[in-house]
Amino acid sequence: MQQPIGVIDSGVGGLTVSRELMRQLPKEKLIYLGDTERCPYGPRSKEQVKRYTWQMVHYLLGKNIKLLIVACNTATAYTLSELQSALLIPVIGVIEPGARAAIKNSQNKQIGVIGTEGTINSKAYPNTLKGVDHKIQVDGLACPRFVPMIEDGVFKGEEAEAVVAQTLQPLKNKSNMDTLILGCTHYPIIKDLVQAEMGPHIQVISSGEETAREASLILAYHKSLEQGNIAPVHEFFTTGNIEKFRHIANQWFEEPIQVLEWVSLDPMKSSAK
Template sequence: MEQPIGVIDSGVGGLTVAVELMRQLPNEKLIYLGDTIRCPYGPRPKEQVKRYTWQMVHYLLEKNIKMLIVACNTATAYTLRELQSTLSIPVIGVIEPGARAAIKNSKNKQIGVIGTEGTIKSEAYPHTLRTIDQSIVVDGLACPSFVPMIESGVLSGPEAEEIVSKTLKPFKNQKNIDTLILGCTHYPIIKDLIQKEMGSHIQVISSGEETAREASLILAYHRSLEQGNRSPVHEFYTTGDTEKFRHVANRWFEEPIQVLNYVSLDPIQSSAN
């Protein structure tokens, strides 16, 4: 029986990881759950983020997933180790793959990280980067306005440009960093705006490609990759407005999503939409 890969995020940001999973693992079915009604997770207390994350995990475990991808940097920072030690299936976060990609791309070992307040406060990226290479210099910047902007569907135009410019101003003046990690899976949706603001000399790194590569390696190791030419129908769930979710998803994916359902996690209820 076909077992899907589960992907969780605080909202639509994890779709940037999902699209890479679809590209690199075209035979695998994904079940994606975005907690858009309670997004963003960044400003929330650690224990609350952990509780919300576990609610999403329990929902997907009922779907008989064979792997869990935590496509939210804040949830990764606060819950990854606990999930990995508790669950019997492989669990992947997005921080370590993003850190490895940044180190691979950086020439001068000076790396910037932008993310939610929770991710920056956790210092998960500096810790991970320096675990790999102690000589790395890391600067972090919280960008609390980005996720609400993206979740509301403001992805381009003057308003988006102004928010990005104002938010990144402290980093733009830092002449030393040559690599910028998008430490939130929402941010690749506005990667072009961020790249334009930071300048073409800065390497902008998102963790989606590296995370998908890691998922592929782990599934191959466990001999649980789907074989043959399949055309899986992916399932998407959101705790918020399905039309807003569909609007962002359809702009990000090459083809419109076919299955989108509303779900309430507290208490857990669902209905097709």
């Protein structure tokens, strides 16, 4: 029986990582859980994010996953090390892959990061980037309007353009910055708007490609790569509105998703302390 990869996110943002996983690992089955009912995680307390993340993890562990990808920057910042210590399967976050991609692309070590309040306040990206090279200069900007806008299915048109322009204005004054990390997996959905606003001289980086590459390497190391020739049927679960999730997912993947179900996580008990 095919053992799947589990992907968790606060909502639809992790679909950006999932699309890259499907591209790089076409034989692997994905089981995706988006906690859209309680999205966004960014404004929530660390303890609340940890509790919700553990609830999602317990649900996916019941699906016999072989690898867990925490495709939410806020959840990665607050829970990754705890999950890696507690679980018997490999666990990947999205912050280190995103930071590595930015370091490879930056020419002058002037890097910007946009993300949720939780991710920016955690200092996870500056700590990771400076842990590699202490000379890197990091400018962070919280963008609290982005995730609710994307979850509502607004990621093009005048309204989205206006929100992006207003939100990113403080970063446009950072004249030396040459690389911008999309420090939330929702943001690649509006990457074109961000790129247009920041200008062609800025390299806009998302973590999906690097995260999928890391997943491939880890599965190969553990000799867990799927060898069969049967096309996988991916499964998607959401705690929120199914039709809204389906609409965004179908647009992002450019083809209809086959399996989508609503689930409730509230009755589940968290093991987060």
